[in-house]
Structures are given as structure tokens and as C-alpha cells.
Amino acid sequence: MAEKVMVKGTEAIGEAAIRAGCRLYFGYPITPQSELTEYMSRRMPQVDGVFLQAESEVAAVNMLYGAASTGHRVMTSTSSPGYSLMQEGVSYIAGAELPVVFVNVVRGGPGLGDIQPAQSDYFQATKGGGHGDYRLVVYGPESLQEAVELTAKAFDVADKYRNPALILADGMLGQMMEPVEFPEFRDLSTLPDHSSWAMQGAKGREPHKITSFDINEYVLEQMNLRYQEKYKKIIENEQMWEEYKTDDADIIIVAYGTMGRIAKTIVNMAREKGVKAGLFRPITLWPYPYEALAKLADQAKLFFTVEMSMGQMVEDVKLAVNGKKTVEFYGRTGGVVPTPNEVLAKLMELI
């Protein structure tokens, strides 16, 4: 077993990416994730990788597009306003079916907002953000260890489906430290071979063309249907979630990421008060684990969604529960992290 090391969240994700075989990073500094950009600027030269600070997030995302077109593992990291700027490129990358890993360390919004932790970019992450019918695989880690594991997974899944993936973190996960165990370095020769489609030079073969474009609407529709086939497979194969003390739970708290972790404390506090609470924590935010959550609707009396937003994921909870039970919501926004006591008090009010 690897040795435990104490690292910051942003650095944990950066190191995990390098160990997953990522050797190209393009980014632009923005709080609260600049440490990740800085970390990559230190680490990439040490592993013969490429680090480039772009002139903007707009340029960065297009550098990703270019580098990913050549079949290499690439990533960037940013925070909310920066991810908004990248949306044009995200849409193109999804349309061109390029495996790219994005990290959004979410902060308070809208607009310039602030630099404190938030979950108010859920809609943008899971429902689009850019234009067109496309999806990203979205992971919401609760801890640094999970962030490390999901970063590696994001690269694998992006490669497997030729689809961009997103680690949706928040300022707290990015800034906090805790011990993690890193996996071994991926042997680069074991990375997936993309030579069948990547732009590597048309030597002894027909040229490869990579675009998100077709002027003929019927052809474009076919391209979209192909994306949908792929998304269907992702929905079938890639859903992840955690259930904590749900076996006998009357009340299901639904929360993800940092809030999901905090909710475990709330479950335990509620149980001390004799309330049978449990936690359903989606780990993939797209594909959302609707069916797994729906199963709990027969057993539970009440669903209670807690977010660091004014209520975004709660819409997916309602879709899953489908009117069978009441879905309540509590959230703080603007960068305020709800404390366990605060949420517990709200929960006790509901019952």
C-alpha cells in the first residue's frame, strides 16, 4: 500500500492526473484553484509533460481541444467564472467527441460572485452550459481520497467513450488538506491507443477529420443520434452513488460532494436524537443515479435535499422520486457552507 501523504485538494487532483498519464495541462489562474495550476507548472516539467498558462480560459479550452485531437490525455482546472468562459470550447469538445478532463472548483456566483465554496454550478455542469444536445460525465467527490480516485476514473471514462468528463469540486475540497494515498504511476504505454481517429499525421492512411460540424442537417442529426447512443451506454454503465445508513431510514438526506460528506455527520446527529435518517450521495451527477434513488421512495417517508445552492440538484431528486414522496430542500448559497447543526435544526422542523 502506498504511503499516506498530506496534501491540499487542488494538488491531490493534479498529482492524480499526472499519475493517470496526463502529460498536457493548459490553464489560467483563478481562485480558489490557482494552486492546481501552480502545481502543474512545477510537476509537468518533472515528468516531461507540457504545462502552458494560456492567455485566457477561452484560449485554454481550445488548447485542450487541439491537444486532445492528437489523442493525448489532457486536462485543465478552473473555477466558476472561468468554466463559464470555457463553455464554447466544452460544447465543441463534446461535439468533436474528444476525451478531455475538466476540473471546476466551484465558488459562489453568479457573476464575479466570491471565492468561497459553492455548488451553484450544478445546472451548468449537468444540464449543458454550452449550446447543443451534449453531456459530460460529471463526478462530485466528497473527500480528497475520492477526488484522487475519481480523477483517474474520469480519464479512463473519457477515453473509453471519447467524451469529456468533469470533476465538480468546490472551494472547500480544493483548499482543505487531508491524508491521501496516491495510486502508482500509470505506465504510459498502457494508455488507450487513439491512432484510429486522432490527428497524428496522415501517413499511410486516409486523413482524419475531427469536427463538431456538418452543414447538412440530416447528417448532423445522425451525428447527434450517435452521441445519444453513447450517452445511453454511459447511463447504463457509469452511475455511481453511495448510500449511508439508508437500510432502515425514514428520512433520506440527498447531498453530493462536500455537502454529502457533511451530511454524514447530520445523519449521525439525527440518529442520536432517535430520527432514522440516511444519506443518498450521488457520486456521478451525470449520469444521475435516478433508479437507485427511486428505489428508496418506497421505503422512506421524506426526502431532504441539502445543497450549497438555492436548489439545483433537488430537481433531479424530484425527477427520481417522481411524486411518490415529499422532497424538501435546504440550502445556503453565495459561498456559505451550511453547518451540521443548522441543517439538523431544519430537519427536526420537518418532522
Add this chain to the structure above:
Amino acid sequence: MKHHAFIAAGFGGQGVMLFGKILSLAAMYENLYTTWLPSYGPEMRGGTANCTVVLSEEYIASPVVDQPTEVIAFNIPSMYKFEKLLPENGILLLNSSVIDRDPERTDIQVFKIPANDIADELGNVKVQNMVMLGAYLKATGAVSFDSVKKALEKSLKGKKAELLDINLKAIEAGMNALVK
């Protein structure tokens, strides 16, 4: 079950973050679960920077703490801001070289350590945070001195390695300064 959740707070530059990091790292060496959560960015209210550290034998669900077991205050605004959160009989450690007032709470355990003066006597006022750390060890026994030493050795590398001695001395002085 061993479980400590403390908030260390003070002015930027007082070494509050390092105070937390060293203890968190020491906890890792003792195979405890630990989280270190900083306040970050420009602190508008009260001019304080702080970190929340949890050391526990159990998986730490919430790194956010609304009731710390201990508060370590390095300046007056921090004392007033965070003493409120302590439970009855909770521990408040004060750097009394900086804080020349008494806390409002009377139902908690208060330890006053003239950390700057002690550090000054050792020859470097900057190690006042390690004086406070020594006092924290003595007050709580959260982690061992040896683990802290290991954590310091890991943290003070390169040019800073020569500061190891004075930091360790400061911790010992802090331990001695706290009378239970």
C-alpha cells in the same frame, strides 16, 4: 474515542495555518483521520485568518465544525469570534502577549500563554505559534511530541531546516508554560 476539533485563529502572519498543519500532519503519523480546512481569501470581518482541524479515530464526516472542542486564539478578535462556539468546559488557549483582555465566557477552561514573550526569550518571536502548539499538546494530549517533531522535520526542509531546533524548543517551552 479520541476526537479533537479545534479552530486556530489570528492575524495573517502569526503562523496560524502552520499551527494547524503541523498538528494535522502529526495526527496522520499516528494513523488518525484528520482534516485541515483553512479560511481563505481576504478576510473582511475582524481581520482574522483561521483553520479548522479535526483529529479523530473515526472517519471524519464533516470537516466543517460548528462546535470545536478547543479554540486557539492568537488575537483579540479571534477570541471573541470563536469562544462563543465552545461547549461548556471547552478549552480556550490564548496568546496573552497579544490578548490583554479576558474572554466573555466563564464556563470554559482558559489557558493564557505569553507566547510572544517566551518566543522572544528563545531568540525568535516568530516561533510564538509553536509555543502555542506546545501548550495545546500539554492541554489536550491530542498527539505526541514525537509525532509533532516528525511533522516539523517533514515541513521544515531545505533552508528552513536550521529552524527545526528553535521550533522544538518553542514547543517544549509552551508545554512547560501551561500549568494545568
Add this chain to the structure above:
Amino acid sequence: MSYKIKFKGPESLSGKEFTYCPGCHHGIVHRLVAEVIDELGIREKTLMVAPVGCSVFAYEFFDVDGTVAPHGRAPAVATGMKRAMPENVVFTYQGDGDLAAIGTAEILHAANRGEKITTIFINNAIYGMTGGQMAPTTLLGMKTTTSPYGRSAENEGYPLHMAELLSNLPGVAYLARTKVNKPQDVLKTKKMIKKAFLAQIEGKGFGMVEVLSTCPTNWGIPPVEANKWLEENMVPEYPLGVYVDKVGDEK
């Protein structure tokens, strides 16, 4: 009866029929770029980034690996490619709206980094694909569908001189402005394009050739007149010549 091949198109063109309007210079420049790629023997390692604009299909016209960048972002896309594949040859092909308006930041910074890529810049002083709107390079007084009373310096500012602007950047290894409205210009332009590729191949830095071009359709004048109009109006505004040459003469 046996045939001898006396003349054929460049290998680096796919043979797909161009979609450009009669009298447009894109076709000439495409051919020159393809000939240069052939002559340098780099077709099998060339990666092309097409823009958004009339030449959006350019990636299909060249027989090399190709993609289309978001509007204006070709230099950033090319940067990512080149950094991932430093042994390959990467070029962008961009119009004036793409390069000089929406993509100004990307071209400036790619040039400033001395990015080892080549850019072919078509300046016809107007937006073609969207139907004749004003470009940053539109001449003063010139009427377009978004400057129906003629471009005025007061309202729209001045024609943007990209070659002059970029020529100050130390990362630029080759930079020239040219035209292709006369046969001798075509020959000259080909040499310039070759040098812009050599700047990259020899690792010297960023190379760009700005080609003053016609747009008979959106200028609203026939092709022959358009060539004359270019000569009389665009050339005085945009001085031709080599602005930067760190490549040197062919040995």
C-alpha cells in the same frame, strides 16, 4: 495510346471541389499552401486547423489531418496540437473576422509565445460567410451590411493592421503581407508561404503570411474589377512586404 502526366494538382489537396465564389482568392491560396506542403514533403505529418468563416470547409479541401476550431480560436487549437505533437507541422488558415476580430487575443499570444505554428491569414476587408458585414480590416468609407453609410473612424475605428501589430513581437520568425491578384504576386506569395512553414520546421518560431484578397460577391463588383479595386484601395492601406524574416534565403 499512352498518356504522360505533364501537369497535375498538388497531392496535398483532396480533390474535393472548392465551394468558393467565382473570383475569390481562397482557391489560389489553398493551392499555394498545398504546393508548399508537397514541396516540403510534409503532407503526412501536417495537421490543419480551419477557421469559422468562408474557409470553414478548408479542412476537407486539404488531404491532411484536419479540424475546425471555434471562431477565432485556431491559434489556441494549433498551440495545443503542436505542444502535444512537436514533431508534426501545424498550420491555421483564418480570415479577417476570425483572426483580427474575435480571435485577436489568440493570434497575438500565439505569436508572442513564438508558437511553432504557421498561420495563413486571408484579409479581404469584409465578412464573407455571414453576408458582407464589416470586418476590423474594412477600409474607411467602405460600405458593408453593418456599415451601410461607410465605415467611419469616429464610430468604428480604423482598419486593423495585423502584420504591423504582430511584427513587434520577438516570437515571430516570419511575417509578410502579400497579394495574389497578379501572376507574379502568386509566385512571390508561394515563396512567402514556404518561408512561413520553414520558420516552424526549423524551430525558429511563429510564421504568418497575410494575403490581401478579393470578395467579389460581398464587395458587389465583378472579379476582374475586384482585382483592380484591391490594387487601388487595399494595397495603399495595407503596405505589402516582408515584415519579419529570421528564416533567411534558401540555400
